[in-house]
Amino acid sequence: MSSRREGLARRRSAVGLTQERLAELLGVERSTIYRWESGAVNPQPELQPRLARALEVTAAELSELLGGASAPRAVSPRSSSQPAVRVRPGNANLGARPQDFLAATVVETPVPRRLGNADVEHVRAATRAVASAENLFGGGVSCEASMAQLRWAGRLLDVPASRPVRQDMAEAVGNMAGVAAFAAFDIAEHTVADRCFAFALWCADEAGSWDLRANTLAEMARKATYRGRFDEALELIEYAQVRSDRVTATARVMLATLRARLLALTGRHAHACAEIDRADAEFVDRNAELDPPWLCYYDAAEHQGSTGKALIPIARSGDDPEAAAGRLAKAVELQAAAYPRSRAFSQARLASLLIETGHPRQAVEVGHEAVLAAAAVRSTRLTTELHGLAQAASAYAQVGDVVDLRREIARLG
Missing domain, CATH: 1.25.40.10 (Tetratricopeptide repeat domain)
Known part of the structure; x- marks a missing residue:
């Protein structure tokens, strides 16, 4: 493999694409495009047809641009595509810019041969970590970290497991996808957010998790509302409420509050106030111990803030x-x-x-x-x-x- 794929970079420029724009089209990070063009790694097989279409080349031409590679080669720290670095006392020269040095440093974390409950807990712990960073510092700090965790966690869904463990894993990975989606939304990476939301909904179906489905639809509705698409957002919320008997009381309160805001934004003030009254009544009687982990944020403070926000158009x-x-x-x-x-x-x-x-x-x-x-x-x-x-x-x-x-x-x- 060539140390650099100049032809690939030239072809991208020829069709008017920056690394950032190509990454957006393919739903990957810009650093991934850099690694392809530097020759550090090959595109995954499922991405190659889309990459060929984006570059307006045939599959055979793309293979030539990739140096004749028809399938990706797993890269580890011992791979010849990552030059060995000899560390000497007092020598702190990386030989490249920090971002370039790290972009060419790739590891493929192994997955277990069979999933167990401990693997589910690992994903949940990773999700809590990235969610905490996102809450504290915003999506600009945690988006790439959550996407990296999600790509690894997604590989676990192909590992053999008992049906209960597979369902728990699908729900856990879907929760992580929701965190990644909201981090992307927080920094206006709307295409990335949409892809993660779609993946979270797929996970909810795989897990048979009505709570995860409702929460994902609610986050999608928040994004649609932010972008001024009120009818779309209201449809998403009402779709989430179709089987509200299958979700916890806190989830029903959260959905009702979002619906109240949309009713207020579209001028139906009396209906919005009635919805908030119902949400207030149910919030008092909810049992937080029954809530899934992703609803831990919806406490008394969040309820006051969400209902206050819903009432702003009326005010x-x-x-x-x-x-x-x-x-x-x-x-x-x-x-x-x-x-x-x-x-x-x-x-x-x-x-x-x-x-x-x-x-x-x-x-x-x-x-x-x-x-x-x-x-x-x-x-x-x-x-x-x-x-x-x-x-x-x-x-x-x-x-x-x-x-x-x-x-x-x-x-x-």
Whole structure:
């Protein structure tokens, strides 16, 4: 195999594709494209037809561009495609840029010959780790890590196992796919998010998990709502509610709250308030011990924040703005240190609502806290929320404190 596949890189450029754009089309990371073009690894067989179509070449021409390789070669740290590095005391020269050195350092983690319960727990533990990083620092920190974990975990679904273990594994991998999807959504990698959501739904079917199915559809609805596709989002939520008797009470509350927000956004305010009343009543009687692991985030703080968010369109119409503001303020008070991004979202929404209802000085105080939190989080969604606050604050551009807040938001980029 050639050390570099110049022809492959030239062909990509000839059809007007960057490494980033080709990676997006194929649903892989940019570093994967780099490794293909550097000759470190071959594309997986299932990706080669799509790669050929993207490059507008035949299968035979693609084989030539790959150096005559018709199938990928497993690469390990001992492979000749990864030059050995001799480490000497006092010699810290990598011989390449850090990202290039690491891109050419590939390992293929082995999978067990047969799955057991311990393997399921390994996947669940990995999911908790990447989900914690995503909650603390946003999708910009955890997206690639969760995708790498997901690609490995997906291989486990082909390993022999008893039916119960296979179902548990499918659910665990689907949960990981949902975390990866939301991390991608958080940084506006919408194509990657859609692929992960689709994989999570497939896993839910394989596992026979109504809870995972409902949660995945809910996350898809959040993404559709964020992009202004309210009818699509409402359809997804109502589809998730088809067998609400099969999911836990917390899941039903979460789905009802999302539906309430969509009803409010589409002008059906009375129906939205009724839905929130039902969600409040069921939340009081829920048993959190029955919830699947991915619903651990939906506690009292999250419920206040979600219902407060649902009430914002009603508050903006002039109908009882105190109800939304009170719930958002309670969410800020309750949200724990493990969920700083959620707290910053509640602060940003509360500040926007205060601005819009004529309380700019209160809004500035809350808004400053949101900006401080956002500086430590890599979240496109949160930055967009804060820019919405800055836009709302333009009505008070003559107020010095408001000017300072808008400047702080602008520095976030």
